[in-house]
Amino acid sequence: MGEIAKRIDCDVLVVGGGINGAGIARDAAGRGLSVVLCEKDDLAQHTSSASSKLIHGGLRYLEQYHFGLVRKALAEREVLLKSAPHIIHPLRFLMPHAPGQRPAWMIRAGLFLYDHLAPRDFLPASGAIALRATPAGAALQPQFARGFAYSDAWVDDARLVVLAALDARERGATVLTRTRCVRVRRDAARWDAELRGADGVIHVHARCLVNAAGPWAGSLLHETGAGPARPMRLVKGSHIVVPRLFDGPDAFLLQQPDGRIVFALPYEGAFTLVGTTDVDHDPADLDRVAISAAETAYLCDAVNRCFTRRIAPADVVWSYAGVRPLIDEGGSNASSASRDYRFEHDTAGGAPLLSVFGGKVTTFRKLAEQAVDWIGPRLGRSMPPWTAHACLPGGDLYGKVPLARAVLEYDGWVRTRRQQFAWLPEALLARYARSYGTRLSALLAHCRSRADLGEEIVPGLFEVEAEYLVRQEWARCADDILWRRTKLGLHAPPGAAHRLDAWLAAHHGAAVTEP
Incomplete structure (x- = not known):
């Protein structure tokens, strides 16, 4: 793999190899900044490989009046589909409807907004549907004869992170996995960071520090000596994988009695992926995150309310869980906590510090673009954004321009x-x-x-x-x-x-x- 220098001088040190950290490293390297990205484990080992595997606007966020987030995410859906058509592809969702659920007029209004909040160049519009006319509909219980259909997209989330990091490296960034940032010290002009990995200690001198440590972002500042800990709302989302429940390429959005929704997605040919939950998580144990028995039962119940084939915890062939680092706005409902992102900028203490809180897979590119828009001028290197018009590695099926x-x-x-x-x-x-x-x-x-x-x-x-x-x-x-x-x-x-x-x-x- 080659020897890693024991000292590296760079413009930007990014701590965190999830989707946000990899995206920021990619964008910054593409604008000519010298970048080091360090991740204490593997790329996407935690939250960024534990998502629902969707590039989507977030239909349910409309109910919470998060119109700005949905609009931003829907616009990014189009950009990402064209930039990585191998690991991202369109996915049609079926939403069964029965008496006692959200009124049909409310769903139609929400889907109309979903279709029109941002440009939709090639995905089909939403509409009512006779579920029995679809291959997947035969798997539903008799009361679900009609429903609605709308479009979003599927993503291989872990590979998305790897491709962003690969693009960053090919544009000059140094990417260090299984390398922990153990200490940072700031003066007026730079950050001195100590990184520890398999090759020993590496000292990085950076003009700007980016804290993109995901669930660890709130505590990283305190643990490394960079500043006080930042309280965050840590919400665990869990998924189960079971033998295939339905035929066809479409996915399902299942409305639950508690007002939440659960996805049932075609997965790896022979399986169905079901999720997700929203449970507040104790920040004391972030390295070992697993689904609970109660979450497994909740997801099994969600399936059993809609499909003819009943499942039990014994049918689960695999499960995974991830902790979403959300902005703590003081609400009591984990499900309604905002999935939008927020930056905290700090230049008062010397060299620039940018901390990233919140965010979702769908908006990672826009988050990275806005982050580097802020970083560049602080380093005297203002350059125009570029990622909206660039393919991720392997995505240039018909040329270098996303199409x-x-x-x-x-x-x-x-x-x-x-x-x-x-x-x-x-x-x-x-x-x-x-x-x-x-x-x-x-x-x-x-x-x-x-x-x-x-x-x-x-x-x-x-x-x-x-x-x-x-x-x-x-x-x-x-x-x-x-x-x-x-x-x-x-x-x-x-x-x-x-x-x-x-x-x-x-x-x-x-x-x-x-x-």
């Missing part, structure tokens, strides 16, 4: 790849195309036959991909590969993680052990 064509004609692009890599099994090509986009050519640069893929370390994972993920995408252990870079962990047999870690240790030194 609606890349979204609408994705299947055509894949058919061309099938001709190019005719020797590759169709299912494997489909997964590679979704994961790597145009970087598929780099992944398979030296492969002319299936034998060139190397050993199949675990089912579906060949040596050529594992090597690529280690050398290009910071993968260090089985969980990095099986659960964040891919979702092969869902399909892997018992012992697969141990086998992969043994391979990593044999070929790249000792594999990292997850906390």
